[in-house]
Amino acid sequence: xxxxxxxxxxxxxxxxxxxxxxxxxxxxxxxxxxxxxxxxxxxxxxxxxxxxxxxxxxxxxxxxxxxxxxxxxxxxxxxxxxxxxxxxxxxxxxxxxxxxxxxxxxxxxxxxxxxxxxxxxxxxxxxxxxxxxxxxxxxxxxxxxxxxxxxxxxxxxxxxxxxxxxxxxxxxxxxxxxxxxxxxxxxxxxxxxxxxxxxxxxxxxxxxxxxxxxxxxxxxxxxxxxxxxxxxxxxxxxxxxxxxxxxxxxxxxxxxxxxxxxxxxxxxxxxxxxxxxxxxxxxxxxxxxxxxxxxxxxxxxxxxxxxxxxxxxxxxxxxxxxxxxxxxxxxxxxxxxxxxxxxxxxxxxxxxxxxxxxxxxxxxxxxx
Numbered sequence: 587x588x589x590x591x592x593x594x595x596x597x598x599x600x601x602x603x604x605x606x607x608x609x610x611x612x613x614x615x616x617x618x619x620x621x622x623x624x625x626x627x628x629x630x631x632x633x634x635x636x637x638x639x640x641x642x643x644x645x646x647x648x649x650x651x652x653x654x655x656x657x658x659x660x661x662x663x664x665x666x667x668x669x670x671x672x673x674x675x676x677x678x679x680x681x682x683x684x685x686x687x688x689x690x691x692x693x694x695x696x697x698x699x700x701x702x703x704x705x706x707x708x709x710x711x712x713x714x715x716x717x718x719x720x721x722x723x724x725x726x727x728x729x730x731x732x733x734x735x736x737x738x739x740x741x742x743x744x745x746x747x748x749x750x751x752x753x754x755x756x757x758x759x760x761x762x763x764x765x766x767x768x769x770x771x772x773x774x775x776x777x778x779x780x781x782x783x784x785x786x787x788x789x790x791x792x793x794x795x796x797x798x799x800x801x802x803x804x805x806x807x808x809x810x811x812x813x814x815x816x817x818x819x820x821x822x823x824x825x826x827x828x829x830x831x832x833x834x835x836x837x838x839x840x841x842x843x844x845x846x847x848x849x850x851x852x853x854x855x856x857x858x859x860x861x862x863x864x865x866x867x868x869x870x871x872x873x874x875x876x877x878x879x880x881x882x883x884x885x886x887x888x889x890x891x892x893x894x895x896x897x898x899x900x901x902x903x904x905x906x907x908x909x910x911x912x913x914x915x916x917x918x919x920x921x922x923x924x925x926x927x928x929x930x931x932x933x934x935x936x937x938x939x940x941x942x943x944x945x946x947x948x949x950x951x952x953x954x
Contacts, residue, residue: 587701589666591625592658594689594950596651599636599882599911606638607725609753609782614639617880617911618647620654621945622689624697626666631697632940633689633888634915635852636880642780643827643853643879645685653686655950661690662954667698669858684855685879691856692888700935706888707930710861710895717927718893718904721746721776726753729764736765743925746774746903748803751791752782759794766798778803781827788815796820803848804828813843824848824873824902835863839870846873846902849892853879857888864892868900875902883908883916887936890920890928904928916940 599617606614617636624631637645660679664672672694676687699706707713722739724732724747736747749765751758762777769775777800779788788805792815802819804826806812816823826848829835838844847867851860860876867874876892878885886908893904906928908919916938921929931937 587626587665587667588663588954589624589626589661590954592661592950592952593623593948594651594654594658595621595945595948596647597621597913597915597945599913601910602912603910606723607727608641608750608780609726609758612639612641617882617907619881620647620650620689621884621915622654622658622693623940624661624666624690624693626697627701629697629700631666631693631695631700631935632884632938633692633694633696634881634884635685635688635692635878636885637685637852638879643685643850645852645879649683650686650689651949653680653683654690656680657687657690658950659952662952666694667701669694669698673856673858684859685852688852688856691858692851692884695857695888696935703934705930705933705937706891706935707895710857710891711865713894713930714896714898715894717923717929718890718901719746720744720906720922720926720928721748721774721903723905724749724765726750726761729757729760732761733764733768737768740769740773745772745926746776748776748778749800750780751777752779752805755783755787755790758791762795762798762800766800775800776803776824777801778826779805781805781807785811785814789818792819792821809834809837809841809843813841816843822846824875826850829863830854832863832866835867839872844872846875848875848877851876851878851885851888851892857892860892864896868897872900873902874900875904877905878907881907882911883914883919883938884936884940886920887931887938890930891936894930914944916944
């Protein structure tokens, strides 16, 4: 089997609920998605990545578009099922920038599973459970508005909420208290600062919210700064932005800096490396969330397959990005059940049926 055609698309995916807001004025109105289709022996695999604006990760859509154009000519004639070799080849011809390679790797994983006639979850270790629990993001805003949104999300069926903090500490204390008071007892809260605080600020927040039940997520930038907060804090901590490589994961475990990690597919360079870090994190005893920085049906399907091949006892939750946006990339999608759990689409590979008419004209189309 040899790669005979590669197409790439760029697609704007506006948010249904309006602007996505984080602390410090960071805001995005849409995902700017890069979609890749790779064909070999008449079988096509699909991949997608979308950065959250230009402020969340060291990634941006224009960079991904330019980088894909540089990388994919080197892949024609290669076996897409040789995932490790494909990854090494991409790293050889284009150093760094893993987010650019993510959609390409995802497409190869989808193609390999389709060629084998099995769902991708089977090739990622096997399915554990029918559905994964979802969480909903309560974006940064006035405390009353955040509490109102949280109540609405719980009414929609969500039992896990990620509350955005990381700005003015006193204001964020009010925000979390407002949300916590508004939702039913037993609602799982994650307070996510997106690395927005210094250790001093994070400790102030932690000290003033000890009576609230929540998981602290990525309060500071560096692993050592987060560890310094963790040492004075009696709640679980999850790190997200700190996990950019295998070395980061090992450092987090060695130092005891977190109880869990969030693995983002595009940040790590694709499904192949995310699976590698996921398996290691599980073996090290860490709780795991597998998600991404954004996308629609294609990317969400990859998250679902990785999530449901993670052992249930080590799995935290997932997110349904395809429900965030006003456009579609496929005729079917990962099923969302009762507003709070997500499954895997029926079928081989990612299980989705991508409709090229929905994603526009390719900016790149090369053949062997």
